[in-house]
Structures are given as C-alpha cells and as structure tokens.
Amino acid sequence: MKPLIPILIATGLALTSPSLRALAPAHPLEPSTPRTVTVSESATPPVVRAGLLQSTLIVLPAEEKVANVFAGDTVDWVFDGGHVASRFISVKPKLVGSSTDIHIVSDHGNEYTLQLHEVSPEEDTHFDSKVFINAGDKAAQQRLTDLPVFVPAADLDKAKQEAASAKAVQVAELKARRDESRAVPLPVSRFVAL
Secondary structure, three states: OOOHHHHHHHHHHHEEEEEEEHHHHOOEEEOOOOOOEEEEEEEEEEEEEEEOOOEEEEEEEOOOEEEEEEEEEOEEEEEEEOOOOOOOEEEEEOOOEEEEEEEEOOOOOEEEEEEEEEEEOOOOOOEEOEEEEEEEHHHHHHHHHHOOOOOOHHHHHHHHHHHHHHHHHHHHHHHHHHHHHHHHHOOOOOOOOO
C-alpha cells in the first residue's frame, strides 16, 4: 500500500494548478514607454492600462503634490501615495481584467480622474509603467501658478513655530530698545538759563 500523504499532496497540486493558471496572464506583460495624458473636467477620463501585479506610476505636474486619493475598487486594486506628500501615486491591480476609477485631488485644488484597466487577458499586453498627468483646463493650469490650497499638517506646524519664534524675537528686541532708552542719561546743557 502506498503512503497516503504523498497521494493527497499530488492530488491537491493537480487540482489547484488549473486554478493557478487561470490567475496568471496568458501572455507575458510588457511595460510601455512612459506617456503623458491630459485630464480635463469636460472630457472623458483617460484610460490607463495596468498589468496584473505590476506597478503603474502616476505622476502629477511638477508644481503639485497629492492631497487625497479616492478609488472605486480598493479591494482588487492597491493604491500607494507614499508616506510623505509627493507628486507620485503607485497603482497595482490584483485581479485579471478588473477595472476601476481613481480620483486624485492635488494640493492646488485640481482634481484628476482616470480610468484604470487591467490588460493581461487582452491581445496587446503592453501596460503603462509610468503616466504623466497634464492639466487640460485653463482654470486648472492657472491654479498651478497659485500657492497650494492644502498643505501637510507638519508644514503648517513648522510655519506656526517659526512665526511664534519670530514674534518672540521681535518682542525681545522691542523690550531691549525700551530698556536701553530708559537707561541712557540725558545730556546736561553747559548753558545756564538767565
């Protein structure tokens, strides 16, 4: 009689391997060269081609940083904006053929919407490895030249501390001037009034 454990393991592997093959892409995925998309509030959101378990980097304009990200499917897609404010977002699909949308709000108040689509079951298996975003609306382009609307809390705290320090220095200088003006004796006149 053959041992039972190796038979169970061999049977389990045979049963699971077709399901594992169903999760794997039919063709090897290939990254495309970086491309630029223009996002406009009045136009249909551009489609970003993502590859299964491959990272696609979304890059905001140089003047902006990511303030917040909203997405439709946060179960089958991974979104990572890092731990510090930057202009980069990484997206990665976990499910073959899945699609979702992503809404990015920048620190300048601009809003960018993109459609994400996983491409491994398609004939063309090129996926976007890096996507640069351009603001398509004149109002959005104008906001790029303005100061940021949203700032990280750490930057705000630092600015408050710097303002408090500057005010303390100013108060100390004014007090020193007042004390100095009181301590200086008045010159005595050599002339006597008649």
